[in-house]
Amino acid sequence: MRPTAEASEFRRELVGLLPKLRRFAMTLTRNASDADDLVQEACERAITRSHLWNGEGRLESWVYAMTRNLWVDEIRKRKVRTGSGTVDFSEQDDLHIEASADKAVYAKQLHKLIMTMPEGLSSVFLLVNVEGHSYREAADVLGIPIGTVMSRLSTARIRLAAMISEQTERRT
């Protein structure tokens, strides 16, 4: 079946959003392979339900919420299937940024730092601090109370600041 112009436009918008959708998915899955699979499934679902998109607000918020719901389902399935979900951040590698790191390595370590933040913190931080969503919008996307958004956000900021402080101390 040939897509209509409207469906093509919807797909075009989704493709344009892919970098942001992948970034959001990474805050949930914390590994690229799962994030890409998750984005793919979310986009497929968004396309099949595109008639439900009313064009109000941000399209990415609508797809983000879909992505988050799919991930919650996936985690539930994994827990049933293997008795485990994602790897807890405390079990992952050391989070410190090396003081001696060159620019490329530093950027890589920053990326790693973000990826090793607990899921709840990094998603909230991304939505509010980076993408400028309101607390209400972030709460709706993530399915959590506004109070939780606020506390997670401040915790994320303090953790990130602690990392950079350690780096500065090592350099001096």
Add this chain to the structure above:
Amino acid sequence: MESTQGLPLEVRLSAYLDGQLPNAEISEIDRMLARDEQARTLFNRLKLGSDLGRKAFEDMLHEPVPLALVRSIKQAATDTGHEPGRTPLAPPADEARSYAGWTRIAASGLILLAVGAGAGYLLGSTRKPAAEPPVLFATTRNWLDELADDHRMYARQSRHLAEVPAARSAEIVEWLAAAVGVEFSIPDLSANKLDFEGGRLLVAGGRPTAQLLYKDEDGEIFSVCLQKAEPVPQRTDPVDIIRNDLGLVSWQQGAAAFVVIGPSSDPALETIAEAVGQAI
């Protein structure tokens, strides 16, 4: 705005940083920051964390998007009304952690089906005897592959993109129609936000081929290529294939074979091909 009265100071300062405090509380925090050094230190730490995290997340936007992901969106749209198939994006590192593994198997089948359908179209488009399929398949594949290579090379020649510029459109039509042996007009793709840049004469699959070059507002180059083929009674269905960074939509119409080439990440290629088919 939610009240933050009674919440920990870091939460209140964080909300202040985001401009998400009620007006009455903003002035309260202003006064606090003016007189309380500990509050100022905490506020500066929150701000530092914000800046560091924002930088890290912004860098993530520059990572390349896997082509398979773009392709899956395009394919999902063509499957409207059906349960969408999934294309595997990366081999599972661990079966136990594999994400919906069974769908990968189904997707592999879909890919094979798509490749088979593409090959079928290519075979059909040559209109040669069925006794020689391997040779015909290779020849026709080369036609598309050669055009993809030509497009990739000339799209980078920003100062010498076209052999004859768009300003000499009448000359382009007369010249290329005679060389290729196909009557055509230059499609106006302005509705697709594409500006005509000019034309070239290429050789693809051993046949003269006209290449009409277009540019979009982002500077991306699109080609419409055509060469003589045996007549078909009606326009064939378009076939969408990807060659690395390029997407190609090909079909047959009248006594010619056509292909539209553009960035594989552009979901509008089929729409452009549709417009070309109607206008050319």
